[in-house]
Amino acid sequence: MSKLRPPSLSSPQKAIASAAETDTLVLYLLSFLGFCPCLRRCRLRSSQPRYYPMLPYGTIGEAEAALNRTLTFAETLWFNYSVDKSDYFLYCHTILFLFAVFSLAPLPVVIIELLRSSNFERFKIQPKVRLSFAEMFSCYKIVMKLFFLVVGPLQLISYPSVKFIGIRTGLPLPSLGEILMQLIVYFVVEDYSNYWIHRWLHCKWGYEKIHRVHHEYTAPIGFAAPYAHWAEVLILGIPSFLGPAMVPGHLITFWLWISLRQIEAIETHSGYDLPWTPTKYIPFYGGAEYHDYHHYVGGQSQSNFASVFTYCDYIYGTDKGFRYHKNLLAKLKEVSESGRQQNGGSYNFHMPNLKWE
Structure with a gap:
């Protein structure tokens, strides 16, 4: 997105310039501390002052004139919220999204677990x-401790890397097709x-x-999805960052990606193979049953390593x-159904007990 610099700064633009200067100071401070030395070399090559964050328009009129169209409702909301905020401040919202996902996404299955309803057994x-x-x-308390000591600070210091790969915050907003x-x-x-x-x-x-x-959780629960050693949290942050680094998009897409990835991890650790989850319609998706087996086998497991899909485990x-365990359960199910028919339905055999026990 091209940036046109006006000859003078209006009041909203002065606010933007001030926020951008703060943004630049943060970048230089973090790079000086060694968090991103390559970024420091790149940025110090240019002595030209930087007046704007990635949203270079002072008013909606300027934005519409530059884009040569009327802003959409979503773009208007985004403009009004982000116009006077620095990119660094906007990026820090990632922490809020992660906190909300870690705290709220596991609750439905937690309630199901506590109610012990026969409908879900x-x-x-x-x-x-x-x-x-x-x-x-x-x-949950241990996960929150990890969140505030590792995940949150990691988001704060990773901003220069996000900036370096080209995650944008300005207009236009990405289309649904681009996001997908x-x-x-x-x-x-x-x-x-x-x-x-x-x-x-x-x-x-x-x-x-x-x-x-x-x-430690051989029968995982949703809260246990991010339950891990601090080093594992840092190491597994690399795969989550590779996609946006290869195909950088808008900050909103980045937020959506981080949130969906964590929700997916919580779903696969839920301990329930619910038939109506939307993920059942995703090709090659593993799901809760697939990953639960990995935890059930434990440390000696050499099966079901993939985090989302099944194709890597199949190929390698x-x-x-x-698959052997699934086939065994299918055969046992056949035997149980056959036994029920032979005994006139009086053979009391509950299929849930054939699962990972």
């Missing part, structure tokens, strides 16, 4: 494992790179020193244990 993957509210809340295509790329790239890092974490050193923390032959 048949969907529980490991029905003999039950966690109390105190145990789940203890997990970028999200597909992000999920595929993250899934492939996460697969190999996850396999490395299951080698002897990686598991004993780092990954064993995440596997790391889903054989899971």
Whole structure:
């Protein structure tokens, strides 16, 4: 997006300039501290002062004149909210989105678990494992400690990298098609790179020193999705960043990507294979049952490493244990159905008990 610099600054533009100067100071401070030395070299080559963040328009009229069209409703909302805020301040909203996802997304399944309704019992993957509210809340407290000590600070210091790869905050906003295509790329790239890092974490050193923390929950719950060693949080942040680095988009797309990826992780750790979840319609999607098996087997697991899809495990032959187990359950189900017919339906055999026990 081209930026036209007006000869003089209006009041809104002065506010933008002030915010941008703060933004620049943050960049220089973080690069000086060594967080992003390559960014420091690139930025110090230019001595030209930077007056604007990525939103160079002082009024809606200026924006519409530059774009040669009327702003959409969403663009008007975004303009009114972001016009006097620095890019760094906008990026820090990522912390709020992550906090909301970590705290709220697991709650529906937590309620299902606590109610123990018979309507949901048949969907529980490991029905003999039950966690109390105190145990789940203890997990949440540990996750929040990790969030405030690792995840939050990581977002604060990663801003120069986000700026460097070209995540934009200005107008126009991306179309739905652009957002969808970028999200597909992000999920595929993250899934492939996460697969190999996850396999490395299951080698002897990686598991004993780092990954064993995440596997403390052999029957995972939604709150346990981000429950991990601090080093694992940092390492697995790399695959999440690769997609936006390869195909940079708008900050709104970045927020959507980060939120959806965490919601997906919470869903696969939920412990319930609910049939009506929208992810059932996504090709090659793993889901809760797929990843639950990985936790059920534990540290010795050499199966189901992929974070989102199943194609990597299929191609590299790391889903054989899971497929064997699925076939075994299918045969046992046949036997149980056959037994019910032979005994006139009096054979009391509950299929949920055939799951990961």
